[in-house]
Amino acid sequence: MVGIVIASHGDFADGIKMSGSMIFGEQKDVQSVTLQPSMGPDDLKAKLEEAVATFEDQDEVLFLVDLWGGTPFNQVNGLFEAHKDKWAIVAGLNLPMLIEAYASRLSMNSAQEIAAHIIETAKDGVKVRPESLQPKEAAKAAPKQQATGGQPGSFKYVLARVDSRLLHGQVATAWSKTTNPTRIIVVSDGVAKDDLRKQLIMQAAPVGVTAHVVPIDQMIKLAKDDKHFGGQRALLLFETPQDVLKAVEGGVPLKSVNVGSMAHSVGKVQPNKVLAFDQNDIDTYKKLESMGIKLDVRKVPTDSADNMDNIMKKAQAELDKNKQQ
Template identity: 55%
Template sequence: MVGIVLASHGGFADGIAQSAEMLFGEQSNFAHVILRPDEGPDDIRGKMEESISSFDSQDEVLLLVDLWGGTPFNQASGLLESHPSWAVVSGMNLPMVVEALTQRMTNPEASAHEIATAIIAPAKDGIKTKPTNLMSEMQTQTVASSDKSEEIKNKSIPEGTVVGDGHIKYVLARIDSRLLHGQVATGWIPAMHPDRVIVVSDRVAKDDMRKSMIREAAPAGVKAHTVPLAKMVEIANDSRFGNTHALLLFENPEDVLKVVKAGIDIKTINVGSMSYSVGDVNANNVLSMNQEDVDTFHELKKMGIKFDVRKVPNDKPGNMDTILSKAQSLLNEQNK
């Protein structure tokens, strides 16, 4: 596995590393070093060397630095002289770091040179503006061409046609009140390889602004749609979606229960995040529930649904029985 070092003037590298681990979870063979105002070239080089020596292997190392020609870049470049398999990329931003971690996660055998090549385009593509007319003409055309309708249609395929085995594939079904956000876009989508993300929500399907934000949040190459529950049931029964690999996102367990009862074949639910509302209790640091939520999870369990309690793929799975027991105890105390 390629070791990755982030290096910058001031605390920039520390901040990006913290942001990246919020999206991916704690990372091994991943370090961040900074050049303080009272330090010089030897100091930052020493920090780089110390970080690299802590990696499981020093054969493949990728150094991401803030500024071409700056001290972190110059010292990183000096290290390459005796390590031709290493690579340095400047202009570090969060999309670049996210793509580097994604590449490493999905292809552990990739070399530092291969990852360095792969992260350039996402680093550039991550620079966008609102309104889009503030961007260059070429960038504006690229964004416009990637803006897909939230409607899921197969107009070019005659109704009744059986594509593949005629059954949509669910690579992941996740409960996350934030829906399509950083942890999903940079963690679960690269890990599960869907070709569509489908937000299943009656409420969000009526909100044009949220639907637009969801479309824009989808990574390149993945279509994002928002549909009401009844539409999702139609899609599940449409044989034209037999080659579709979908990642489903739900805001709450109640919506999951409704579609399961309607016949959608979900066997495992990834429980990621449930935001707090008045009357809820905090079952853990990311899951807030009310009595209806707890009862719904129990009903899903009775139906044979399994639970995968993780924010990001690298997290250790939580114990849903323990979480529900704690939530019920807190609700009982709250109702006394």
């Protein structure tokens, strides 16, 4: 695996590394190196060398630095000269660049190949609202991905996910990169009636992917007769397991459901950091399991799957305890 060193002035490298982990999961062979006011160039160089020494493969290293010509870049560039046949440096670090680098490591084994690939994503991540302020050459509509997968007249369901946050960073980047949808469909009666939330969701779609918000009954109709979207790769997002159950009972042919996050509210218990349940939630998930639907508990694709039955047992015990009090 290509090792990645994130280098910056001040604590920027540490912060963006943390942000990347929140969105794409913890990463192997990634180190952040920061230039502090008390340090000199030689001190920074030593820290860079120490970071590279921790990597399993020290022949393939990608450096992501904050500023071209700054001290972090200059010290990285000095090390680069002895390895320029394989190492690579990209300056102008931003979060889209870092996430794309993480995703690229899943299929690319060369630091220089990844470096060339992530530049466009880094540029595309710089946007402005109102859109009229965007430079004309950058305001051209991004090309839409071609519909692939599935048979004419039917969706290919690449992911169905329960996530109270719906379309956010982990979905727009990590899950979209690994499932490659052409459509992201938020299935929610409540959101379908909220024009502001609908607009924000459609604007949050990754480049080349179209986002929709539909009520549950409309999703059921599309699943049965999707001639307008046949052949598309669909990623479905649900706020609650109850919405999933209603969709499945209506005829949406899901085989598995990824459980990402469920927000805490009054009357719910929280057996882990991201999932909160009441009795209805537990009963609903058990019914989905009884219908043969696999429950995959993961925040991001690189996480190991948690055991949903064990999580629900813990939640049930907490609910029962609360009843007795």
